Amino acid sequence: MATEVYLVRHGETMFNQLDKVQGWCDSPLTIKGIDDLKSTAQALSQVHFDNMYSSDLKRAIDTVHLMKDANQVSEIGKIKKLPEFREVFFGSFEGDDIATTWEQVSEATGIGPEDDVTKIINQVGIYEFREATKKADPRHLAENKRELDERMERAVSVLGELTKNEQRVLIVSHGDFIKTLAIKYWNQSDGLHDIVFPNNGSVTRGILHDNGRFEIVDYNVNAEDM
Template identity: 30%
Template sequence: MLTVYLVRHAQTEWNAQGIVQGWKDSPLTKDGAEKAELLGRHLKEIPLDAVYASPTERAVKTAEIVSGLPAASIRKNEGLMELNYGSWDGRRAADIQKEEEAKVTTFFTEPHLFEAPGGDTFAALQKRAATAWESIVDTHNEGRILLVSHSGTLKCLLAYLKQESLEYFWEAPSLANCSLTHVEIENGKIVVKDEGNVSHFE
């Protein structure tokens, strides 16, 4: 059996400030690093065969803290990057809401039709996340893997694994920073467990 632990990166400065990150980046907050440490303690008795992460600083740093491995030992995969928000990257969400209300409405009510200005669609994001996933699971027939990515990427990936339409993207469980989801694959059967679990913070 192959078990994959899916983790959303820890809270960043821009998360706390309400700034869209996408393909841009910002450092982890103190609270973010502390929660990553709590998750690391929760998983410390589980031997990991490999650690994968989006190449963004926030994902790699989270993977380092959770796994206890140096950045050089973490396998970076560009397919695990967040939605490219194009011209929205680096802007405050509140300003985008005021200036581009119609597109923001589409984002939240018809995600399957949304296209970021100069950036991705969720379908494009799902396609590259699924490609990354298939490559990773083809490499590992069994064992335990940690995979650190982003909220949008993980939600698209989970929709792919559960064969759910992106039309219902926002109806799926939310994934908090440093939340834990684990997926088991055995004899070709995929089972998604503990989606968005944050009990390790308690």
């Protein structure tokens, strides 16, 4: 049985608002973030889910509970938290200023100082960008392409085991992780260049097939378009 997967990006957080790098580090949802999520929750309130899951980071957990509480047609028990669906890990850059971080990563690619992440990725490609992030990280802890690719595949595998008897599920994850899933599993991505970053509270829909194959079929859909 194939499983329809609704991937929701968490709401806006304090670090999003302050333009700080936010991967495995966490910060609380803002008032705007909560208000925006209410629109997403309302748009999904009549969609039946067999289960809901979440990344194990608090901003995602808070988001999934908003989805759960607003849903009128699903009976969801305890939320299972999945660390495999955490945000991309940025190592020593966690909590730093975003523009300064991208300048350092850009220098590591050899293209010189550039603080626009989209321009960097479109010049060197997403894979080289991941390698440069690890290279620029003083402790070399940031996830590179291989590490992130292995985690994405593990995430899909874990979800496949959990949802064998579930037709439709919702899982709250994170912007860069969802975007990287789309680069890998969405047929409208060429797998090399950047694609638009998903909005806070947006929904990306995937299909997890019986044979374990995963594909993205809708990307970055906002509440008003559902």
